[in-house]
Amino acid sequence: MIKEYSQNRNNVIMNFSLKYCNSGSELLKSDGFKKVLVKYIEKIKKSDSLLLDNIVEIVGKDQNLEEFLIETFKLLLVFEKEELVNASSYSSELLCSGTLLFDFIEGFYNYWRSLERYAVIQSYDKSSGIESEKFIESNNNFSNLILKTYRKIEENIIGNKHNVYRQLTAGVNAGMVLMKNRLSLPSGYSSLNKINVIKRVVFTPPFIIYPKKNTRSGIFKEVYSNPIEDLNIRNQHYFCFPAKVGDSLAYIYFHRDFMNHGISLCNLFELATMSDIKDAKPDLIVVFGAKNKELSKETVFYHDKDNDIVTGYVSGCDDVDYFGYMKKMILTVHNVRMINKGFLPIHGAMVNVTLKNRKKVNIAIIGDSGAGKSESLEAFRRLSEKYLKDMKVVFDDMGSFKIIDDKIYGYGTEIGAFVRLDDLEMGYSFQEMDRAIFMNPHRINARLILPISNYETIVKGYPVDIVLYANNYEDIPEVLKQFNDKDNAIEVFKKGRRKAKGTTSELGLVESYFANPFGPMQRKEQTNIIIDKVFTKLFEQKVFVGEICTKLAINGYEHTGPEAAAKKLLELVK
Numbered sequence: 001m002i003k004e005y006s007q008n009r010n011n012v013i014m015n016f017s018l019k020y021c022n023s024g025s026e027l028l029k030s031d032g033f034k035k036v037l038v039k040y041i042e043k044i045k046k047s048d049s050l051l052l053d054n055i056v057e058i059v060g061k062d063q064n065l066e067e068f069l070i071e072t073f074k075l076l077l078v079f080e081k082e083e084l085v086n087a088s089s090y091s092s093e094l095l096c097s098g099t100l101l102f103d104f105i106e107g108f109y110n111y112w113r114s115l116e117r118y119a120v121i122q123s124y125d126k127s128s129g130i131e132s133e134k135f136i137e138s139n140n141n142f143s144n145l146i147l148k149t150y151r152k153i154e155e156n157i158i159g160n161k162h163n164v165y166r167q168l169t170a171g172v173n174a175g176m177v178l179m180k181n182r183l184s185l186p187s188g189y190s191s192l193n194k195i196n197v198i199k200r201v202v203f204t205p206p207f208i209i210y211p212k213k214n215t216r217s218g219i220f221k222e223v224y225s226n227p228i229e230d231l232n233i234r235n236q237h238y239f240c241f242p243a244k245v246g247d248s249l250a251y252i253y254f255h256r257d258f259m260n261h262g263i264s265l266c267n268l269f270e271l272a273t274m275s276d277i278k279d280a281k282p283d284l285i286v287v288f289g290a291k292n293k294e295l296s297k298e299t300v301f302y303h304d305k306d307n308d309i310v311t312g313y314v315s316g317c318d319d320v321d322y323f324g325y326m327k328k329m330i331l332t333v334h335n336v337r338m339i340n341k342g343f344l345p346i347h348g349a350m351v352n353v354t355l356k357n358r359k360k361v362n363i364a365i366i367g368d369s370g371a372g373k374s375e376s377l378e379a380f381r382r383l384s385e386k387y388l389k390d391m392k393v394v395f396d397d398m399g400s401f402k403i404i405d406d407k408i409y410g411y412g413t414e415i416g417a418f419v420r421l422d423d424l425e426m427g428y429s430f431q432e433m434d435r436a437i438f439m440n441p442h443r444i445n446a447r448l449i450l451p452i453s454n455y456e457t458i459v460k461g462y463p464v465d466i467v468l469y470a471n472n473y474e475d476i477p478e479v480l481k482q483f484n485d486k487d488n489a490i491e492v493f494k495k496g497r498r499k500a501k502g503t504t505s506e507l508g509l510v511e512s513y514f515a516n517p518f519g520p521m522q523r524k525e526q527t528n529i530i531i532d533k534v535f536t537k538l539f540e541q542k543v544f545v546g547e548i549c550t551k552l553a554i555n556g557y558e559h560t561g562p563e564a565a566a567k568k569l570l571e572l573v574k
Contacts, residue, residue, distance in 0.1 A: 002120055002178075002196070002236055005032030007039060009257050010210070011116040014172065016138055024077050024149035028070055037066045040111045051103055058094050072101075076153045095157070102157050109150050113168065116209060116260055119175040123199055135177050136202050143171025143204075174203035174263045181240065183251060184279050186307040188226065192285070194235040195253055197242060199274065201266040208438040209260040213322035214445045217506075219517045220312070220332050223300045227313035228287045241265050242272035245334045246400065246413040247459055248283040249276065252330060255289030255316050261326045262288070264437050268327060268416035270455040284333045285309055288326050289316035299325065301333050303340070310336045323439060323447070327418055328518055331398045334413055335519025344401040344530045347516035348470070349373040350394040350410045351380075352462050353573065355387050361573050362394070362462040364401075364410055365548065366493060367470030368515040370501025372550025372562050374419060376470065379566035387574065393417075393453040394462055398518070401464065401534050408537055412458030420501075421446040422558070466544045466572070472552040472561075473499035473509060480568040482546040486539045490531060492547060499553035544572070 004019040005012065014032060021027040044052050059068050072091040075084055085092045094101055119142070121135045147170045155161055178196040185192060241252040241262055249272060254262035265271075290313065297319060301312045310333040314320050335345035348366035355361070363380075365373040374396055381391050395412030396419075402409050421441060436450040468480075469492050483489035496515035500506040513521040520527040538545055548569065551561025 002122075005030070005035060006256070007035060007115075010114075011118060011256075011259050012036070013256060013259065014117070014119045015122070016119050016135075016142075016175075017122040020138065021142070021145060024145065024152065025074065027145060027149055028074050028077070034066060034070065036112055036115075037069065037108065040108050041066060043111065044107065051100065051107070054097070054100055055094065055104060058097055058100070069104075073153055076156045077149070081156050081159065102154060105150070105154055105157070109170075112146075113170060117172045117174075118259055118263070119172040120196075121175065121177050122196075123177050123179045135175055135200070139172055139175045139202060139204075143169060146170040169204045172204075173207055174201065176201055176239070176263070178239070179274075183240070183242075183277060184281055185251075186281070186309070188229045188304075188307075189285065191231045191233055191235070192228075192240070192251070192253060192287075195238045195240050197240045197277075198271070201263060201271065203263060203266070203437070205434050205436060206438055207263075207436075208441060209264070210440055211260065211321045211323065212318045213320070214440050214443050216322055216324035216328065218299070219521060220299045220301055220329060222336075222522045223302050226302050226304055226311060227298065227300055228285065228290075228311050229304075231287065231290060231292065233287075233290055233292075241269075242277050243269035243330070244272050244276065244455060245269055245284065245330060246411055248334050248337055249280055250284035250286065250330060250334070251282045252326075253285070253287045254326070255291070257316060258289040258321065258326070261321075261323050264323055264439075264449050265326070267435075267437050267449040267451055268414050268418060269330070270415050281307070282309060283337055284312070284330070286312040286314070286326075286330055286333060288314045288329070289320070290314075291316045299329065301329070301336060303336060310334075310340075323418065323449070327397075331413060332518040332522075335398070335400075335516070336523065338400045339519060339523050339526050339530065342530060344527070344534045345516055345519050346395070346399045346401055346410070347397070347514075347518065348399070349377050349396050350399055350412070350462070350464075351377055352390075352392040352394055352457075353388065354390040355573070356389045358389070359573075361465050362410060363466045363468070363569070363573070364399075364464055365468045365470050366515055367472070367550075368496055368498050368512050368517070370420075370472065370553065371470035371498045371515070372472045372552030372565070373470045374417065375552060375562040376548065376550050376565045376569070379562040380569050383563065383566050384570045384573075387570070392457050394458060396452060399458075402461070403533065403537055404461070406537070407541060408464045408534060408543065409461040410464050411461050412453065415453050415455055415458060416449055416451045418447055418449050421448060464538070464543055466546075466569075467538060468546050468548040468569075469493050469515075470498075470552075471547050471549045472501070473497070473554065474549055475551060475554055475557070476549060479549045479564055480546060480572065482544060486535050489539075489545050490535050493535075494531065501553050 002015045177200040179199045243250045298315045312329040312333045338345050350364040353361045367373045396417040399412045436448045439447040496512040548565050550565045551557035
């Protein structure tokens with residue numbers, strides 16, 4: 001059972017099914033309120049706060065400060081400040097000490113809001129408690145309760161009403177409805193059987209999180225013994241996000257320390273429904289943030305051939321506190337599954353374009369992180385508005401090519417995009433604040449995650465008409481060129497050359513096999529066979545296979561480079 005209140009790292013988790021406050025009095029009496037207050041006092045004590053010294057001097061060193069303050073807050077909810085002072089209340093000296101208590105409350109409130117705050121609600125078959133249909137209302141009411149209690153106490157201290165009220169998100173940033181685990185897991189995965197499964201998610205945009213890392217480094221290693229078989233974990237500290245990754249069913253288990261990344265999955269992958277997972281065997285299983293001494297700093301994957309499940313494991317440590325580790329591990333195990341099925345994983349972006357003259361074109365741009373594939377397609381969308389009737393995103397980072405009825409079709413994996421703020425058109429991020437999740441917006445390689453497509457679109461399958469390799473490092477006059485020879489094309493695509501943009505720990509001009517270090521690099525022998533089949537078919541079908549110069553990694557061309565590429569692409573499409 002998840003506790004009533006827990007606080008770890010920079011987040012708090014409240015179980016509304018165990019404890020839900022309906023009044024300011026209940027809030028101040030709660031175990032959670034006291035724990036937050038204790039943490040705040042510890043925080044300002046470490047910073048040698050003069051404010052705290054002055055309060056302790058008045059209250060007395062022998063007095064339990066948090067108990068004293070809680071009783072004072074309770075009194076201020078019921079009585080006016082003057083009544084307490086005239087009655088010589090034990091807190092009257094503090095109430096008469098200028099702005100000391102006011103400043104403390106402001107700091108305490110700001111500390112509370114600086115935390116990432118999550119609520120969970122347990123869904124039962126038969127329950128009279130707060131259930132899924134009420135959890136949005138309960139989150140809103142809790143936020144209003146925090147604001148009301150804070151304002152009531154503070155305005156009582158200053159003796160008048162505020163002139164300006166800011167309706168900030170004072171309650172929880174995100175909430176989850178959980179159900180007991182009823183997943184169909186093979187033997188060997190019994191350690192995951194009691195972990196709560198996420199049924200619904202609600203979050204209040206703009207949702208801003210501050211993970212410790214802002215880049216990813218290294219590649220994921222394939223191992224030949226199952227890293228999550230009979231894993232020793234505390235199930236009450238984990239959550240399961242059941243996701244539809246393309247046509248794969250994935251169970252993603254994450255530790256509560258990485259709640260921000262787990263919640264962020266809802267903007268990137270389709271959350272599987274109860275009917276999707278009932279009696280269904282998963283294709284993929286990922287455990288993220290596990291506290292295992294034997295695998296203290298591992299990012300590995302494994303193919304469980306007996307059960308035909310590809311598993312991924314990411315150790316719990318500060319080094320992986322970046323959403324890229326979670327996203328890319330999920331996509332790696334998905335790609336390995338695709339390779340096993342004879343499909344070609346594509347690291348790139350693909351769109352289905354319908355022009356106003358009813359012409360339909362499906363464009364795929366391939367390239368590793370920071371190559372400019374998504375930026376060029378976004379510039380294409382802006383520049384071609386007067387010619388476009390519709391533009392659907394099939395995939396924005398990872399997809400697959402499949403040979404069906406003698407043609408190459410493209411399929412997606414994600415309903416969202418994980419994009420760099422620096423590479424977006426100025427003002428774009430502000431337009432998306434009502435649905436985006438922001439990560440470290442103050443730092444280099446700041447990111448946002450936002451939904452850009454729907455599940456039906458990404459799994460439909462579209463015949464590929466144009467395939468381009470994104471060249472982000474060369475400043476050459478020929479922005480768009482076509483390959484006339486299959487072997488030359490394969491050589492460029494396999495080399496996967498790009499100039500690193502700071503999205504990973506790499507620097508300078510680098511290469512990655514087929515621009516995809518997430519499965520194909522680890523499975524080169526299998527992938528080589530698939531690449532040859534796919535490119536043979538592309539050239540047989542006279543699909544336009546070429547290279548597009550985005551110049552994204554060249555100083556001064558971060559925006560004009562993708563725009564120039566988009567103009568050439570528009571000429572080709574028209």
